[in-house]
Structure formats: structure tokens, C-alpha cells
Amino acid sequence: MSDNPTAAVLIIGDEILSGRTQDTNTSYIARMLGSQGIDLKEVRIVGDKEAEVVAALNALRFRYTYVFTTGGIGPTHDDITADAVAKAFGVGIDYHPDVLAMLGARYKPGEFNEMRKRMARIPLGAELVRNTASVAPGIHIGNVYVMAGVPAIMRAMMEDILPGLRRGQVVHSATVEACVAEGRVAEALMKIQQDFAELALGSYPYYREDGFGVQLVARGRDAQKVEEAAQAIEKMLRAEGVHPIRLKS
Amino acid sequence: MSDNPTAAVLIIGDEILSGRTQDTNTSYIARMLGSQGIDLKEVRIVGDKEAEVVAALNALRFRYTYVFTTGGIGPTHDDITADAVAKAFGVGIDYHPDVLAMLGARYKPGEFNEMRKRMARIPLGAELVRNTASVAPGIHIGNVYVMAGVPAIMRAMMEDILPGLRRGQVVHSATVEACVAEGRVAEALMKIQQDFAELALGSYPYYREDGFGVQLVARGRDAQKVEEAAQAIEKMLRAEGVHPIRLKS
Numbered sequence: 001m002s003d004n005p006t007a008a009v010l011i012i013g014d015e016i017l018s019g020r021t022q023d024t025n026t027s028y029i030a031r032m033l034g035s036q037g038i039d040l041k042e043v044r045i046v047g048d049k050e051a052e053v054v055a056a057l058n059a060l061r062f063r064y065t066y067v068f069t070t071g072g073i074g075p076t077h078d079d080i081t082a083d084a085v086a087k088a089f090g091v092g093i094d095y096h097p098d099v100l101a102m103l104g105a106r107y108k109p110g111e112f113n114e115m116r117k118r119m120a121r122i123p124l125g126a127e128l129v130r131n132t133a134s135v136a137p138g139i140h141i142g143n144v145y146v147m148a149g150v151p152a153i154m155r156a157m158m159e160d161i162l163p164g165l166r167r168g169q170v171v172h173s174a175t176v177e178a179c180v181a182e183g184r185v186a187e188a189l190m191k192i193q194q195d196f197a198e199l200a201l202g203s204y205p206y207y208r209e210d211g212f213g214v215q216l217v218a219r220g221r222d223a224q225k226v227e228e229a230a231q232a233i234e235k236m237l238r239a240e241g242v243h244p245i246r247l248k249s
Numbered sequence: 250m251s252d253n254p255t256a257a258v259l260i261i262g263d264e265i266l267s268g269r270t271q272d273t274n275t276s277y278i279a280r281m282l283g284s285q286g287i288d289l290k291e292v293r294i295v296g297d298k299e300a301e302v303v304a305a306l307n308a309l310r311f312r313y314t315y316v317f318t319t320g321g322i323g324p325t326h327d328d329i330t331a332d333a334v335a336k337a338f339g340v341g342i343d344y345h346p347d348v349l350a351m352l353g354a355r356y357k358p359g360e361f362n363e364m365r366k367r368m369a370r371i372p373l374g375a376e377l378v379r380n381t382a383s384v385a386p387g388i389h390i391g392n393v394y395v396m397a398g399v400p401a402i403m404r405a406m407m408e409d410i411l412p413g414l415r416r417g418q419v420v421h422s423a424t425v426e427a428c429v430a431e432g433r434v435a436e437a438l439m440k441i442q443q444d445f446a447e448l449a450l451g452s453y454p455y456y457r458e459d460g461f462g463v464q465l466v467a468r469g470r471d472a473q474k475v476e477e478a479a480q481a482i483e484k485m486l487r488a489e490g491v492h493p494i495r496l497k498s
Contacts, residue, residue, distance in 0.1 A: 014451055017289045018420070018468070019279030021453070023272075026294070030268030040266045042301070043294035045275070048451070052291070075432040076452035077439040115435030152456055171267070183324040186364030190326040202263055202297075203325035204270070207401055219267070 004168035004221075005038045005065040010056050011045040012071035012081055013149055025070045025154050032158050037168030037221075038066065048072060053084035061088070061144055066165065071149030073136065075115045085139060085146055086123035096122040099137060106135040131156035172223040174230035175215050175247040178237050181205075182214040188236045189216060196229045198222065215247070253417035253470075254287045254314040259305050260294040261320035261330055262398055274319045274403050281407050286417030286470075287315065297321060302333035310337070310393055315414065320398030322387065324364045334388060334395055335372035345371040348386060355384040380405035421472040423479035424464050424496040427486050430454075431463040437485045438465060445478045447471065464496070 009029050015021040023045065030040045041064055046052040053072075060067045072081030086093040099120035104112050119136040122128070129138030129145060133156035139146035140161070147157040178185075182203045193201045199220035206213055218229035234244040258278050264270040272294065279289045290313055295301040302321075309316045321330030335342040348369035353361050368385040371377070378387030378394060382405035388395035389410070396406040427434075431452045442450045448469035455462055467478035483493040 011292075014449060014468070015453055015466070016275075017279060017292070018422075019276045019283055019289075020422075020466070022276045026265075027268045027271050030266060034268060040268075041296065043260075043266070043292075045292035047290065048449075074452065074454065076435045077442055078449075078451050111433070113432065113436060115439070116432040118435075119432075150454060150456065173267075173269075183362065183365040183368075184360070186325045186367075187362060190364070193326055200263060200297075200327075202327050203323065204264055205323065205399060207399065217264070217269070219263070 005036075005166045006041050007033050007038050007066040007068060008042045008044070008060040008064045009040065010053070010060060010067060010069040011043065011149075012048065012053055012069055012084075013045075014047045014078075016045050016071075017047050024151055025149070028151070028155060029068055029070075029158065032162060034171060036162060036165055037170040038165060039168070039171070048078050048080055050080050050084045050087065053081060054088045057085065057088040057144065061142065065143060067144045068161075069144065069146050070154050073119065073138065073146060073148055075118050075136075077115075079118065081146055082121050082123060082139065085126075085141060085144065089123060089125075089141055089144075091141075092124045093121050094124060095120045096128070099128065102135055102137070129157050130160050132159070169221040171219055171221055172226045173217055173219040174226050175217045176230055176233045176237065177213060177215045177245045177247050178242045179211055179213040180237070180240065180242045181212070185214070185216075185237065185240055185242070188240065189233070192229060192232045192236060195232065196220075196225060199225055199229050201229065201233075254285075254415045255290045256282050256287050256315040256317065257291045257293070257309040257313045258289065259302070259309060259316060259318040260292065260398075261297065261302055261318055261333075262294075263296045263327075265294050265320075266296050273400055274398070277400070277404060278317055278319075278407065281411060283420060285411060285414055286419040287414060288417070288420070297327050297329055299329050299333045299336065302330060303337045306334065306337040306393065310391060314392060316393045317410075318393065318395045319403050322368065322385065322395060322397055324367050324385075326364075328367065330395055331370050331372060331388065334375075334390060334393065338372060338374075338390055338393075340390075341373045342370050343373060344369045345377070348377065351384055351386070378406050379409050381408070418470045420468055420470055421475045422466055422468040423475050424466045425479055425482045425486065426462060426464045426494045426496050427491045428460055428462040429486070429489065429491045430461070434463070434465075434485065434489055434491070437489065438482070441478060441481045441485060444481065445469075445474060448474055448478050450478065450482075 126141035237244040375390035486493040
């Protein structure tokens, strides 16, 4: 399990920190990484400030197998990610001839202005992340993947990135829902956690229009153990007089 | 502006990192802090691991005026936040008599079990954060506010917290939307940014069913300057032959 690849996500953008935009990239990347058996360990969100991006990137890239960033690679003045990545790696940055050619072919004569050319500025030594949703590429340098912030483009970039990542053992999960206060079954759940020390059992209360309850989730790399734990949870709930509902998870 | 209070958010929970749950607490807290003129500068998401929470908390609490955490204060074994906070501050933790009394009054005889009593364990020297949505309180220690992860409870806790925070000068914003590629107006936008150096101008492209375009946002503490920048953006768009739409923001 210690051999499993790990990852961090770095979301770059004032619009997330101001509450203007709801980030949805994190959960998408998390699920994509999960499908490859890569553990997302940490997420950071910072603003459009070069020093903040450089510091976060250097803190994360030495600690985890992979770092995925989103945001700040467009043509406008507030798009500072490529420069920050170059600075974090201590390398130069310059117009990449392939990207200049790709972008040049995309725009009509006279439309390929200086600001749009900014999207061709790639840190030296980096590779390109192609995508089917836009022409401007992402960036792959060292263990860092730099993606767009627009969800549709980010997702298309993840498609290009995923096959090249080292895979780990996938984490399986099983979810049992019940109309019961989590505090009533907390002790019994803890005992099941002790019986299945290699799994992580989580308890997630919910409050909905139709009442309250809890989702009990077993997660781990041994699918059979996860299933056994889910069955132990179901048995425990029945013993408490509560009807368990197995959810797809 | 440098005197303005700053803040970080620390989201605690495996369920966010696995992609199982979409975090919405960050954007809510961001907007609440914004209403008080407090700048959210950084967000971190870590799993239910004490060492991770302690490290993140200590990194953030010395750097920002306030830190707000969500998650991990319930009755189950995976609720480790109170212990992590005590450890980060180097203080003990014990059952708080007021919280024991509050919780004891909430449950029927025999229902107030040992696991539920865990919710009364409060770091020594901390104050309680009350809320109208549940009995178990949040925690206020030093410059750190510890809240529930369930959004409805977190929001009720923020209501208790907000009046006690130091206020700053509120950031105003104006948003102008236009059906134009951001690259076409990027240079003109950069010039407006140079004219309004005390503001932050952001460019946020969108891709919707009805077409693509961009939202140009001016943000800053001087409402008049923000309005002037928005008008400069509108004028610039018209000069480019594009119809500007002022959004409520």
C-alpha cells in the first residue's frame, strides 16, 4: 500500500477564493485518479499570485508522486501559471514552436495576437498535454501536470494524461445507508473498524427532506474485505433494529 | 489594504479527497468572509489523519488572521479534529461540563453513550461555537474556528462566528459579460488593468449551450474605482464591436 502512487491537486484562481466560482475540478480529478488506484492526499487552492503558486507547487511536488494543477493558462494578464511553474522548477520559459504552429493554424489571419501567443509560452523541458476540447495545450514537467481551469477542457486534458500515469491498486468501496443517528451505531461501527484494520470505515450523516440518517462507507484495496465489512455493517444495523440499504458506490 | 484581515479554510475529510462528496463549504465560507471584508487567501483539503490536520493547521494559523476548519467533529471513530486541534495548540483535551450537560439534555436516558460523549471533548482553553441546527458545538481556540462538515450545521455555526470577527474593508466587484473570445480582448483588458492598478481584473471564459463568451470581473475595495473599471471594460467591448452585458455580482 505504501508503494501506491499519491497525488495532490493545486487549484489556482481568485474566482474560487472569492466564492464566485464553485470548484468542481477537484472531485472530478479525485475520481479519475481513484479509477487508476492513485491516492489523492491533499488539495490546495491559492490565488492568482505567482509567489503563492510557486510555494504551493514546491511544497507539493516533492511530497507526492504527482501534482495536478488547474487554472491560469489562458491568454489574459491574470493567467500566470506557466510562468509560476517555470519559476518553481527553476527553468526558463519561451514560445514553443509546435504550440505557435498549432495556435497559428487555429486563428484567422490577424487574430493570432500577442496575448494569444502567451498560450504558447511553455517552460523549457516541458512536454505538451493535448486535448480534444481546445487548441492550447496543458503542460507536463517533472511530476507536475498543468491543466486548464474550464472543466470541459480540464477533463479533456485528463484523458490525455491518465494513460501515462503509474497505476496503483484500486480502492474499492461499499456504502450502507440507514435511517439512524450515527451516534447510536458509533460504538458498534468502531468495533467493526477494529476487526477490519486494513480498511477505512467512514460515517457520513445526512439531513434530507425525508429525514436524517447516515451513510457508512467501507474503503480499501481488498475487494473481498470491503464486502465482508459491508456485510458486517448490515448485520450490525439489523441487530440494532435498523433496516440497511446497500447503495451503489 | 495590508491591514485587512486574512483567512484560510481547512477542509478535513477522506470523503472529499476520494471524490465521493463535493465540497460546497468553501464557497459558502468564502462569501461570508467576503461580506465582512476578510480575504480568503488559501484553502487546503486533507484526509482524516491527525498528523496531516496538525501540520496543515500549524502552517495556516501562523500565517493568516483566521483559520476555519470543517469536518470531523461528530461522534464516530473517524472524527479526529478536536484531538488534532488540541495537539496543534499543544494543549490537553477533556470533557467540557457545559457540553456534557447540553448533550445530556438532548438525548433520552440510555442514549447518551460513550461515543456521543466524544462530542463533548474540547481542547483546554477553547470556547464553544453554538449553532441553531444541532446541539454539539464547534470550537474556537486562538485564531482557529472548528466547524461541522454537514453544510447546514456549518452555516449555522458561521452565524455564531461572524459577529465576533474583525471586519475589513469589503471588496466590491462588477461583472461584464460578452459573447467574445477572451483572447480577442485580452490586450485591451490588460491596458485597463494597468490603468486601475489597485483593482484585480479577472477574465473567466465560459462555454454554454447557447455559445461561448467571457465574464470580465473587476474587484477592489474602492467601489467607485470598480464602477469606473467596469465602464472602461464596457466601452472597450463596444469599441471592439461587442455588446456588453452588466451582470449582478
